[in-house]
Each structure stands twice: as structure tokens, then as C-alpha cells.
Amino acid sequence: MYMTQCLQRTLQQNPQHLATIFGVRRQTYRQFGERVACLAGALQTLGMAAGDRVGMLALNSDRYLEYIMGVWWGGGVLNPVNIRWSVPEIVYSLDDCATGILIVDEHFAALVEGIRKTARHAPRFIYAGEGGVPAGMLGYEQLIAQAAAVEDAGRGGEDLACIMYTGGTTGFPKGVMQSHWNLWSACMPRMVDMPPLRDGRLLHVAPLFHVAGMARALIQFMAGETHVLVSGFEAGEVLRVIEREKVTETLLVPTMIFALLAHPDFELHDLGSLKRLTYGASPSAGEMVEQVLARLPDIELSHSYGLTEACPVVSSNLPCNHTPAARKSGLSRSVGRGGLGVNVKIVDPQGREVPRNTVGEIIVRGPNIMQGYWNKPEETARALRNGWLYTGDGGYMDEQGYLFIVDRLKDMIVSGGENVYSAEVENALVRHPAVAQAAVIGIPHAQWGEAVHAVVVLKPGAQADAEQLRLYCREFIAGYKCPKSIEFRNELPLSAAGKVLKRELRR
Structure with missing residues (x-):
């Protein structure tokens, strides 16, 4: 093809x-x-x-x-x-x-x-x-x-x-x-659904x-x-x-x-021609679905889950799962089932499939999966193992094969539909001469879904305020990746191995 x-x-x-x-x-x-x-x-x-x-x-x-x-x-x-x-x-x-x-x-x-x-x-x-x-x-x-x-x-x-x-x-x-072939294989299952x-x-x-x-x-x-x-x-x-x-x-x-x-x-516009609306690039929003169907009751809604490495669609939640009964049952909160030709499993850290309704890492196999990362053989080997793409996303699957996303195992933040990787922001922050350590997490935001939040430890005797650090970050990364909020602490919570405990920061 x-x-x-x-x-x-x-x-x-x-x-x-x-x-x-x-x-x-x-x-x-x-x-x-x-x-x-x-x-x-x-x-x-x-x-x-x-x-x-x-x-x-x-x-x-x-x-x-x-x-x-x-x-x-x-x-x-x-x-x-x-x-x-x-x-x-x-x-x-x-x-x-x-x-x-x-x-x-x-x-x-x-x-x-x-x-x-x-x-x-x-x-x-x-x-x-x-x-x-x-x-x-x-x-x-x-x-x-x-x-x-x-x-x-x-x-x-x-x-x-x-x-x-x-x-x-x-x-x-x-x-x-x-x-x-990857792109063709990603598009065809969606056209079937x-x-x-x-x-x-x-x-x-x-x-x-x-x-x-x-x-x-x-x-x-x-x-x-x-x-x-x-x-x-x-x-x-x-x-x-x-x-x-x-x-x-x-x-x-x-x-x-x-x-x-x-x-x-x-309300002043005639939107009667609009038959379908697909939403994605963000976790399913229950309140949004209710608002859309209240204003446009005849529209077909569908939700897709995917990632660039899958070109991109892994699963789709179709209009039949946005009916009143499906919304009441919770199926509308799913990201659907794997498409034709796409195999999906939930596995534990050892790569073993876990029982249904058990949270683990989502892995995917199929002709839509990327060839690898350009000039990055080690990262390719980490992502592609035994023919499976390890997504780094956490979720579970119910008895009917519906997939539910519960967390991103990677430290990725989805803000306004854009992916922000915390390491990119941290690398920009620690370039500043006043910054000793930085940890970046996503925090809930009413408009953007998540906002980029940084926790910063300054070097002894150094001074910097939040606005200075935000402006500094813009020299190295896009504006949407820059922290929307910054707090200063004397130390970061660390594990016994010296890793920052981001779960503690989120809590």
C-alpha cells in the first residue's frame, strides 16, 4: 500500500x-x-x-x-x-x-x-x-x-x-x-468502525x-x-x-x-449539518459529553485513544457508547476497544498479562505500530519489545475488552490537548544559574485539563522569582510547556535510591 x-x-x-x-x-x-x-x-x-x-x-x-x-x-x-x-x-x-x-x-x-x-x-x-x-x-x-x-x-x-x-x-x-503501511493500517480500522x-x-x-x-x-x-x-x-x-x-x-x-x-x-449558528464529532488528545470528559449532547442531541460522538507511535489510533469508543444507557453504565468513560488488526493487552512490570479490571501498563501490537525512533536504537528497544509497543500508559480492561485509562505511567502532562514531558521542562529550569533542583508535575485545571506545575529548590544564597523562571524557560522550550505555576521548597521528597517522589508532590 x-x-x-x-x-x-x-x-x-x-x-x-x-x-x-x-x-x-x-x-x-x-x-x-x-x-x-x-x-x-x-x-x-x-x-x-x-x-x-x-x-x-x-x-x-x-x-x-x-x-x-x-x-x-x-x-x-x-x-x-x-x-x-x-x-x-x-x-x-x-x-x-x-x-x-x-x-x-x-x-x-x-x-x-x-x-x-x-x-x-x-x-x-x-x-x-x-x-x-x-x-x-x-x-x-x-x-x-x-x-x-x-x-x-x-x-x-x-x-x-x-x-x-x-x-x-x-x-x-x-x-x-x-x-x-503503518499509516494505512492505522486508518483502515477506523474506517471500518x-x-x-x-x-x-x-x-x-x-x-x-x-x-x-x-x-x-x-x-x-x-x-x-x-x-x-x-x-x-x-x-x-x-x-x-x-x-x-x-x-x-x-x-x-x-x-x-x-x-x-x-x-x-x-445558539445563533445553524449547526444542523454537523453529524459527527470526534474528541481525543485528552482523557474522556464526562461533563463535556453531557453538555454536547444537551446542545446537539442528534450528533454522533466518538472518542479515540492513541499515540504517535501507533500512527495513532489504538482504540475507539463509538457513538453507541454515548447513549443515555451507556453513559449511565460508565461505558462512555472508556476509550473503547482495540481496532481491527490491533492487539491490546494490560501487563504487569514483568510483561505478564494481568486479570481483567486490574490496572497495568497498556501494550499494543499491530501493523500500525511505528518502525522505531529515528537514530535512537536504545529508546526503540525500550519501547518495542517482542513485537509489542509499551505505551507507558496505565489502564485496565473490562470483561468485554473495553479499555479504561487511569494514569500515564510516564511523567507526561496533557494540557489543552498538547503533550508536555516533565523532563523537558525540568531540563530548562535547571539551566538557570539560581536553580539547584526542579520537579515538574501536572495539576488539575478547569480549562486546560492539566496545568504544568514546577517545584523548585534554589541554590544556597541564590534568588529568583516565578516570573523570572517562566521567562527563562521560554528561551528553550515552547510557551505551552512553561510552568503555569511555580512553588519554592527547601528540598524535594526523595526515595531511598535518590529519585524524586512525584507521587508525594502530587499528593
Whole structure:
């Protein structure tokens, strides 16, 4: 299987069908396919060979979808860059996998000079934004206009399709290697569980650099249906686009859903076209489900659990488990059952399966599981053992195979749908000359689900306040990872082995 096959199929069978809607721009699949083939040709002219990495640092747009398909059409590998990263984090990912070309829109053009100056081997920069092309960059539209269309390279199967960087417990991002077969195998079970809507219009709100947003885009391509895009989440704009473009489904995180429900104009918009809402990237929110169904009683709700290493879906909790009876029984709090082809087990620290309703670590096996971490054999060996992916997430399974998440065994914080790894934040804090020790945990937050909280021990005689440390952290990590609250202590609780007892900090 190769991921451009779905585009080939639609170009053959339904080329006049609407492919993308972004603001005032609309294009059919024929137009989209022509641009993809020309973009592939332009990238090859710039030196992209089979298996070479091409990055994109941009907000959602129709051009982002062209990037995804265009790189694959030309035989390359995607490196979608996290738009919330600082320049050092971006440069690390580009250098780590030798990304030779980086496509940037107007929202991130100001970062180009910093990337150029600090990267070991600066990529070639393509400007895919609005307005004039900045000095030192190539123009996206000019490249497409001047390039000759090329044939689909047809790379597929176990060929590498994407390197998607995710946070690491060592403080450095890890490049998750996803093959064409991995991505195809992740999308198909979801399509079996939730068959695509006929003439469906999917609204992309979740960022396309994120595995959930990209996977949902791939399913829409496989269905040959229409993509509607907004550059980012703004509640009023999302409501207007749903009404104007007759959107049939979307994927949102709970913080976005709460914002939509709380918007003063919610009742003023006709949302009758919206048939499905998938929520994920955060633990299931019972109160949110009740609020959504009270306001949109006919909508189909589903919840997905997954991770980048599973490309991403492990399990899905379908609309049948969001009925009044299922909510009363507690099934709506589950993250569903493993998809077709995906094996899920709950194991103890020795890797032995535990009895049902017993908490342990969730492990997963299937054709959707990543090939490994780019250039990190030791971390790959820790994550992939005997064919199983050890997720580091804690949960239990009931007698019917429904999976319930109870904790994250890794020290990961989910804030507003974004993963924050405590080690990254701790590493930034202890760089400060006044800080002797730091421990970071997640604490409950009404809006974001969890907030990043730091406990800091200062060096003897040193001084620093919370605001100084927050500003300092922003030099090294993205703003959403920086502590929202900081407390100072004389010492941290330690185990006999000298490890920080984070359970005591949480308590």
C-alpha cells in the first residue's frame, strides 16, 4: 500500500469532486492533483531524492495538504514541524533527520533567519504564505507554476513515509518513523468502525503537524471526500465555517469543545449539518459529553485513544457508547476497544498479562505500530519489545475488552490537548544559574485539563522569582510547556535510591 493511491483513485473516479475549501480558495480533486504533481516535480528539481526529508512549518491550509501528498508523490518523507516549538527545538528536529527542504508560511517566516543561523546544515526554504516572497526564500506558487508535473513515485509498503517528532523523557524529541503501511493500517480500522459519510465535509481544526490531525486527513483522502480548513482554532470562526460550508464532521480536543459551547453566538449558528464529532488528545470528559449532547442531541460522538507511535489510533469508543444507557453504565468513560488488526493487552512490570479490571501498563501490537525512533536504537528497544509497543500508559480492561485509562505511567502532562514531558521542562529550569533542583508535575485545571506545575529548590544564597523562571524557560522550550505555576521548597521528597517522589508532590 502507498498513501498516494487514494488520491490516484479519486482522480480516476471522481476528479470533479471538491477536494479542499480554505477561505475563498476552492479546488477540485483534478486541480489538487495537478498541483501535487507539479509540487513533487519542483521538490525533485530542488534535490529531493527518494527517502529524503521535507519539513513544513505552517498553520493549517490547503497548501499543507498539498505538501503531504506532494512529498509522497515525489518519493520523499514528511517531517511536519510542531508550530509551537522554539527555534532550538525546530533546529534539533531538522538536524536530527537531515531535513533538506523546509516549507514555511507567513506566520513563521520570522523564524527562518534563526533556523538558518543555528542549523548544522540549513535547509532550502520555500515560502508558502500570502504576500511577497521574503529575501532568501523560494516562492511556493512560483515553483508550482514553473515545474513540470511528474509521475507518482509509488513508494509504499515498508518505505518510510513520515518522521513525526514527539517529546522525549530525556528532554529531546524523538522522531517516530511511520511507514506507508503503518499509516494505512492505522486508518483502515477506523474506517471500518466509522464508515465515511457520503459527501462528507471534514473541518480540519486540529493542527496537521499533529498525528491526530494528519491521520484524520488521510482518512478523508481515502474516502475521496472534501477537506474544509481553518488555519487555527478560534471559536467564533469555527462556528461560522461549520454553518457556511455545511461541515459534516470534525475532530476537536475537549478544551476546544468547551470554548465552542461557551461562545455567546453558539445558539445563533445553524449547526444542523454537523453529524459527527470526534474528541481525543485528552482523557474522556464526562461533563463535556453531557453538555454536547444537551446542545446537539442528534450528533454522533466518538472518542479515540492513541499515540504517535501507533500512527495513532489504538482504540475507539463509538457513538453507541454515548447513549443515555451507556453513559449511565460508565461505558462512555472508556476509550473503547482495540481496532481491527490491533492487539491490546494490560501487563504487569514483568510483561505478564494481568486479570481483567486490574490496572497495568497498556501494550499494543499491530501493523500500525511505528518502525522505531529515528537514530535512537536504545529508546526503540525500550519501547518495542517482542513485537509489542509499551505505551507507558496505565489502564485496565473490562470483561468485554473495553479499555479504561487511569494514569500515564510516564511523567507526561496533557494540557489543552498538547503533550508536555516533565523532563523537558525540568531540563530548562535547571539551566538557570539560581536553580539547584526542579520537579515538574501536572495539576488539575478547569480549562486546560492539566496545568504544568514546577517545584523548585534554589541554590544556597541564590534568588529568583516565578516570573523570572517562566521567562527563562521560554528561551528553550515552547510557551505551552512553561510552568503555569511555580512553588519554592527547601528540598524535594526523595526515595531511598535518590529519585524524586512525584507521587508525594502530587499528593
